Amino acid sequence: MGRSKKGAARRQAAEAVVEQVDGGLAELVPDRERARAWTLLVDGAPQSHVDLDDPAYLSFEYQRRLGHVIDLVAPPGRAVHAVHLGGGAFTLARYVAATRPRSTQQVVERDAALVQLVRRELPLDPNVRIRVRSVDAREGLAKVPDGWADLVIADVFSAARTPAHLTSTEFLTEVRRVVKPGGCYAANLADGPPLAHLRGQIATAAAVFPELALVADPTVLRGKRFGNAVLVASDQPLPVAELTRRAASDPHPARVEHGKPLTDFTGGALPVTDAAAIASPAPPPSAFR
Secondary structure, three states: OOHHHHHHHHHHHOOOEEEEEOOEEEEEEEOOOOOOEEEEEEOOEEEEEEEOOOOOOOOOHHHHHHHHHHHHHOOOOOOOEEEEEOOOOOHHHHHHHHHOOOOEEEEEOOOHHHHHHHHHHOOOOOOOEEEEEOOOHHHHHHOOOOOOEEEEEEOOOEOOEOOHHHOOHHHHHHHHHHEEEEEEEEEEEEEOOOOHHHHHHHHHHHOOOOEEEEEEOHHHHOOOOOEEEEEEEEOOOOOHHHHHHHHHOOOOOOEEEEHHHHHHHOOOOOOOOOOOOOOOOOOOHHHHO
16 A cells, blocks of 8 residues: 555544543544644644644644744754743644754643643654643743743643733743743734733733744734734844744745834733733634634
8 A cells, every 4th residue: 555545544544532631621633634643622722733743844823933933043953942831732842852853841731631641642752852841831930940941932821811820020020030041932822802912911021021023914913803923032132034034934924023013013001910910812712713
């Protein structure tokens, strides 16, 4: 049997895996177009897509945009130290391991049952240097040494919302403590009109990091629909021109805002503190159609 026929047989044989985890009902759904690829959903909300044969393949729009950030932090082949707040199916940790061998990574995923499910059904390569901790994101971040990380990625959702305590200046101050000089912080943010949460998160990051950029679909930035935006922050100037080029060349092109236009976009929003923080808005049902 040829390779294509074998792949088709595997795809036909694969069945979804459904299991209750701490955060809700998790489903691992096989990708009918790729032999060993799966989509993770929790309570119907897509969380991650993983191709076990090609970990460098990023299917979701926001994950491709985070992949661009990873690629601009260090050239392919150069090992990095990375912290992933929110694990999902470990998609981005697998990407870093595939494109930058010998990287040392920490994944902080509070949902221990989800971690067990992913480890069992979508096992990590035993040779990669990925440590997984099943604790709260801020608790896990507090254990990372000062200046350890080239990159911190925040992609944390509970019931499809970013928890309040991961939206504040206090949280981002802890992130900056962990990021080494010249390193980057990147966060997957989700919001819809009137974009109050997104504007507040930009203002919050600006209170802690001097350099910011935002990558998002233009329709999201115009407040036309609910969607994801990737916020990038650093203590050094960001490679905005190259990030813009990469984002524009995606199958679903994105726009990059930085500098004064990004400041203007916040519309005078104030930084968020722990005392006033609230969770990000829940997506409408139409967001998952």
